Amino acid sequence: MERVSGPDLVGRRAELAALEACLPGRGRLVIIDGDAGVGKTRLVQTFAEHAATTSTVLAGGCVQFEADIPYAPFAEALPELFSGTAGLDRASEYRRVADTLAARPTVLVLEDLHWADASTRDLLRYLHRVLADAPVLLIVTCRTDEFAADHPVARLLAELARSPRSDRIHLGPLDRPGVTALARGVLGADPPAELVDTLVARAEGNPFFTEELLAAGEDVPRNVREIVTTRLARLSPEAQQLARLAAVAGRTVSHDLLVGLAGEVPGPGLRELVDHGQLVIVEPDSYSFRHALIQEALYRDLLPGERRRAHAAVAACLTAHPELATRSSAAGVAAELAHHWDAAGDAARALAASVQAASSAVEGLAPAEAHAHYERSLRRWPEVTAPAEVAGVELDELLERAAEAASLAGHNQRAVELTQQRLAGLADGERRALAFEQLSYQARSAGNWALARSAAAETVRLLPADSPALVRVESWRMGLDMLASRHVAAVRHAERLLPAVSADPMAMNRALTVLGTSRTMLGHVDQGLEHLHRHREFALSSGNPRFVGVSYVNLSESLIWADRQEEALRVARAGLAEASGYGFDIYLLPILGNAVRALAELHRWDEAVDAAEDPDDPAADPFNWIFVDLPRTDVLLKRGDHAAAADLLKRIGAVLDGQDDVQYGTELAHLRARLAAEERRWDDARAAVDDGLSAALGAQDMWLTARLVATGVQVEADSATHPGARERAEELLAAGLEHRRRLEADWAVALPRSRRALALATAERTRLDAMPDPEAWSFPTDVDRHLGAYARFRRAEALLLARGSRTAAAEALAEATTTADALGAAPLAELARALAGRARLTMPAAPSPAASPDLGLTAREAEIFTMLGRGLTNAEIAQELFISAKTASVHVSNILRKLGVRSRIQAAALAHRREQS
Known part of the structure; x- marks a missing residue:
């Protein structure tokens, strides 16, 4: 027998020791990455031989089948749990997988994660979370040359790598001694130096290429295929x-x-x-x-013809003997057949198999895979004679299923297109009416308000007054009221409808959501949260992915508006974990956005920026990114990173401009005004405030108006020399107070954040007086440290202008600068120090590299600081850390600011000095 591989593992002693140190697991995850052929599988196999003496070793690999076979590596590793014919019920079966693994010391190896399907990624995330204390070691291997930084697997690995229970082993190429040792193992003798030279030059330290070149003898091909x-x-x-x-x-x-x-x-x-x-x-x-x-x-x-014939042969064999499929579950067999018949060019068999594979994926709560199979079936439909007979389903129902899968997978714009295609072939009647209802929901989820409203109206027009479906349709119209921030109307609508919704789960889902969310936004927090907790119990007991996803979105967001950010963060993170079990990809980004917003309001800004990279498989619809981008922009503005903030505002604007989205459109206007004011573009700032207020004043949400009023009055105070600034500030404040009065007369109660915003607006207005009032800045700011620091800065300014106590002013400024420095709020810290300089007051020194041993960097920033010392570019940092280049850029900007240096070259020099000291 010709020897192709050396008998021993070469050059990986340290990596093998690192793996062995992770036993007996205790919920640890090891990510092993490197280029194709670098030896990841060989390392894992060698470790598995050692681990098998004390642990159960299970292994499975991902399949390069368009990522449409759900749970592929788990089905190979745990076939007894994935061999059923009814698919996998995520909500309960995920726990069964976890219990099986945790029953004894176990090593679970998942190879080739770069090909992982969405369901596999979800289950991996879930297991890492719930097996924290179990004697389980999870090992995944992936190719770093297989995906970009924004690939779903890259984002998943970025999330997992940040866990304190995760380790990462990067396998680089072998050095010359390693290549020599590998050649010695294959040849059974010391290789000549000139042969080693050739191997190093041609294979560049890649073990697989090296072995193949040795096996090729004198014929030295140009690439791996040759x-x-x-x-x-x-x-x-x-x-x-x-x-x-x-x-x-x-x-x-x-x-x-x-x-x-x-x-x-x-x-x-x-x-x-x-x-x-x-x-x-x-x-x-x-x-x-x-x-x-x-x-x-x-x-x-x-050749193409050879490939088609071979795929047809495989498909025919699997059709006759499905037990021979790589994945023996019904879902796995159907997916393999769909893949092979499609690659064989057999349209009829590909259509039938794709519909079956999609149905199995739906049963397993795997919407992304179901969507892929439905898209293939629709592509093949026109090529088949009598397609409905072949597929076992009419085109209308197929389109309906495909749209639902697309929506749950987060591709609502595609769902809109599919539903519109349905409507083109439907005659008037209840089915057409309900298709319009689905279109309305999908359009709203894709950010198209105009289409959502018109489709909802068409639904009501088409349904007869005595239709049982009318309750469900009315519940959606009530939901549109809530989403449009018409909270009083939404609550009244829900209360009228509540007695009739008990027989319709979808209507019940919407009624509880509206009553909870809108009551909270109207200031009746206890009542609102009671309904939302009731809704979560209802959703979890139903097992419906949409209900569960909506529950986590609305509960976490409502807790934020009620100033209960720690609880909101816990709920959001639980929701992200539950997403793995329920398969509601559509809600991942909204829930993540609430986690980012909670972190931002808790002043954990580094985590907020990093958390924005967490979504495993972000929705295709750009609308869903606004949930993450809006709070992240707020953090960037407070940090003074105007360029990055402007980039995000441009992306948000591309989605929201022209869409008449009251809640998020007014937040966009507020952020645009803040950026324009920072850049002293006063006319742009005023235009943004006016644009936002034109929508907010017509809504029934005090917070939206109060936030914009405070921003608008601040713009006037900052541009005090502008003609009419005082009059405009007074008009804005009066409009805000009148809006509050009108809503409170209609049952609403001002949330604490609304009261803070109006108090801020009132205080900002006093800056335009001949003699400012220091006491105007004494309103409560306990839950908002940044606002508290800003208020102390303005109070000090007012004291100095009013010839008040210089000691009190100095104390207020010192508190403001200390807090701003701690937060990394550079613009506010600079304002406070500038005022102190003009008033000749002594302030705490600005942080400097010598001020503290750790330079004031977060753990992630310290890691990137070391990489700057190695001369890595932002793109290289992003690849090594599985984050996006934009996030790497944000981190580098923060590092330069904290270090007080102007360029990455200076930062690299500082890193070298620290390493040598």
Whole structure:
């Protein structure tokens, strides 16, 4: 037998020791990444042999099938839990998976995570959270050359890597001694120096390439595909054909499937493939390519016709013998058949298999995979004669299912397109009316308010007055009132409808949501939260992904507006974890946005910026990013990062401008006004305030108006020399107070944040008086440290202008600068120090690199600071940390500001000095 691999693991002693140090697990996760062929699988297999003496070792790999086979690696590792025919009920079965793993010391290896389907990513996230105290070690391998920083897997790894229970092992290329040792193991003797030179130059330390070059002998191919095909050409025609068929089947293929593909019992050809190291025997009765690159290269070398015929052969064999599929569950078999029939070009069989695969994915609460299968079935539909008969479903129902899957997967713009396609073929009647209701919901979720309203009106027009569906439709119109910040109308609508909704779960879901959210926004917090907690119990007991997702969105957001940010953060994080169990991708970003907002209001700004990278598979609809971008922009403005804030505002504006979105449109106006004021663009600031107030004053939400009024009056106070500033400030304040009076006369109560904003506006107005009033700045600010520091700065300013106590002014300024420095609120700290300088008051020194041993950097910033010392670019930092280049840029900007240096070169020099000291 020709030796292809060395008998020993070479050059990975430290990495192997790091893995062994993680036993017995205790909820740890190890991420092993590196380029293809660098030795990740070999490292894990060697470790698994050691670990098997004390732990149960389970392993599975992801499949390169368009990421549409749910739970692929888990089904391979735990086939007894994933072999049912009804799919996987995430809410309960996730816990069964966790309980199975936790029952004994276990090592679970998930290979090739770069190909992970959405459901696999969700389950991995869930297991890492719930197995915190269990004797379980999770190991995942992935290729760093397979995806960009904004890939879903990259975002998942970024999230997991931030956990204190996670470790990361990056496998780089072997050095020259490592290459020499590897060659010695393959050849059985010391390699000549000139051979090592060739190996180092051609394989660049990649173990797989090195082994393949050694096996190729004197024929030195130019790339890996040529390496594989050159070696394969030495084998018999029978072995070559078997290898190609196996490559089409996938990385692993059962013996019986190879028999079916070959048409007879494989003879010497199979033995050749094993003896020459192309295939390795996998228990109990299968073969696997020694490296994924071999399978990929063989597959890509097939001609189009050969590829189609091979896929047809695999599909036919699996149709006759589904037990031979790589994943034996109903969902796995259907997904494999859909993939192979589609690649074979058999439109009819691809259509039938895709519909079945989609149905199985829906049953398993895997909307992203269901969406992919439905899209394939719709693509194949026009190519098939009598498609409804073949698919077992009419086109209208297929479109309805596809739209629902797209919506749950977070692709509501695509759901809108699919529903509009449905409507084009539907005659007037109840089914058409309900299609308009679905269109309204999908349009709102995609950020299209005009279409949402018109579709809702069309639903009511088409439904007869005695239709049982009218209750559900009315509940959606009530929801539109809430989403449009017409909270008084929404509550009254909900109270009228509540007695009639008990028989309709969707209507009950909406009624409880509206009563809870709108009552909270109207200041009746206890009543509102009582309804929202009741809604969460209802949602969880129903198991409906939409109900559960809505519950976490609205409860966490309402807790924020009620100034209960710690609780809001707990709820949001629980919601992100539950998303793994329920498959409501559509709600991931809104829930994440609430987590970011809670972190921002808790003044945990670094975490807020980092948390924005958490979503595993963000929705395709740009609208959903506003939930994350709005609070993140607020943090950037307070930090003084105007360029990054402007970039986000441009992205938000591209989504919201022209959409008449009261809640988020007014927040966008508020942030635009703040940025314009910081840049002394006074006319732009005033225009933004006016634009926001034109919507806010017509809504029934005191907070939206109060926030804009405070911003508008501050703009006038900052631009005091502008003609009419005092009069405009007084008009704005009067409008805000009148709006409060009108709503309080209509049952509302001002939330504490609304009272703070109006108190801020009142205090800002006094800055335009001939003699400012220091006491105007004494309003309560306990829950908002940044606002408290700003109020103390303005109080000190008023004291100095009014010839008041210089001691009191100095104390207020000192408190303001200390808080601003601690928060990283550079603009406020600069304002306070500038005032102290003009008044000749002594202030605390600004933070400097010498002020503290840790330089005042967060753990993530300290990590990036070290990378700056290594000369890494933002893109390289992003790749190494699995974050986006934009986030890396934000971190670098914060580091430069905290260090008091002007460039990354200076920061790198400082990093070198600290390393040498």
